[in-house]
Amino acid sequence: MTGIPFPDISPEVFSVTIFGLRFALRWYALAYIAGILIGWRVAVAALKRPHLWAGGVAPMTPAQLESLLTWIILGIIGGGRLGYVLFYRPDYYLSHPLEIPALWEGGMSFHGGLLGVTTAILVFCWRERAPLGGVADAIALASPPAILLGRIANFVNAELWGRPTTLPWGVIFPGEAAQDCPGVLGACARHPSQLYEAGMEGLLLGLVLIVLAFRGGALRRRWLLSGVFFAGYGLARFLVEFVRQPDGQFVSPGNPLGLALHWNGWGLTMGQTLTLPMILIGALMILWARRQPRAVPA
Template sequence: MIMAIPFPDISPEIFSIELGSFTLALRWYALAYIVGILLGWRLAVRAVSRTDLWPANRPPMAPTAVEDLMTWIILGLLLGGRLGFVLFYQPAYYVANPLEILAIWQGGMSFHGGMLGVTAAGLLFAWRRDVPLLQMLDLLALATPAGLLLGRIANFINAELWGRPTDLPWGVIFPGPAAQSCPGIEGLCARHPSQLYEALLEGLVLGALLIVLAFRRGWLKRPGALTGIFLMGYAVSRILVELVRQADPQFITPDNPMGYVVQIGAAGLSMGQLLSLPMLAIGAGLVLAARRRP
């Protein structure tokens, strides 16, 4: 008898309202974005309100300026996340269907693309407002894990981005023919709840670490250090979880059942791992550079 956890009976929609032929719905995924941004904003405001946390006791911006920064970040997150998904994961499909690039409501967002979009928005904001760049990036690093935590939980509720088949007792029986299509397994197929693994590592553990380093250990006084820890922490978490996460279907072929984008003999790298390696290197460089400064 299979030892597994049935998927909970939770609808992806919190509520929906019928307006004639149009349906207005609030989904858990949208709520995760909204609440994550609000939590990150409040944490950033709290950080810049503490002058003792920053070099020379001078925060990079006033608390009121954080609201303006969040507007830029939201735009960078949405544009970068969507374009990253289009370019990294399904470029051929969207070249053939360019009008669907803007159809964000159909799903499809990339964290690595979102991070690049946020970075670009942050660079432009820092240049226009004369804000120290590394200190602003540290502030964004501190604010990000809350959104990652809630976003991954929303992925679980949506029954998407699940892991590979497993016989571990905490495997989850995700619904749908795609999740239940497991070669060599008869009956119900349990899979790793890889979304919850990422929520724990990228959101809870990494977020708690950054808060302790910022508010208890004085790491905001070394510009770039907190950003480096975030990049390294996310990269390591993502690389580890990708070991048990199901690859995107466009990468899976009969000759490449694991969905590697870079194959090295019988092993290889997934797209998530490949995109995380530069983050790991850049993060390590930022931490080393920051620790060498007086």
């Protein structure tokens, strides 16, 4: 099998040793920091244009967004970790509960992070008496940059790679696990599914949301942008799951595709199972928002 050799990229930007302790800045952390900052600036740009919003009034001020941002970061980290523990490896972490906080060992779930962010938004809107739909739309607009850079960081880390492929852009990822491809002689090339997700869930979805928000009047219909985000991310993730290697705990001799739900050789991966509700909720949000009259500035 032929493929593109994995580039020689260190997962660490740099490292320093202080008093015998080694500290490293990893691309993964830097990607999320940069993505959140870019998304924050995009949302601020929209909030500073009240004519884009329902009734000509932004749902919150830039200062309120900064306050919300702190809680969103905590929601991403806490929800992402707990989502991974509960959705992907509950048996292991029930037996090793002290390892649950060990974020440095890897293991985050987008869907868990989404639940954490949703909780942060609900609490913020309740405390600040801000319109939930408008705040949700602002956060939806700000989310794709972090997804884009986060998926690129997954590629740099040589993790979350795809299934074996003979396509010319298949990548030969390093590591024993990546090269464990039954029936493949020589180097095993795999789908760079991280880059597929970066392009679809981050770049493409982000451009669509920006055009709808700044040129399409979507922010004048509350929940419309949120619906597009949910449905767009869900559909992109559902499609990529067909070529993404599932988590090892789902793979067995009788289930080589690693399907979480399966019957008669057909089924869904865990990613697809968790994503289907997102697509449904997003579609319902879009339909509901489209039926509401567009609120133009007073």
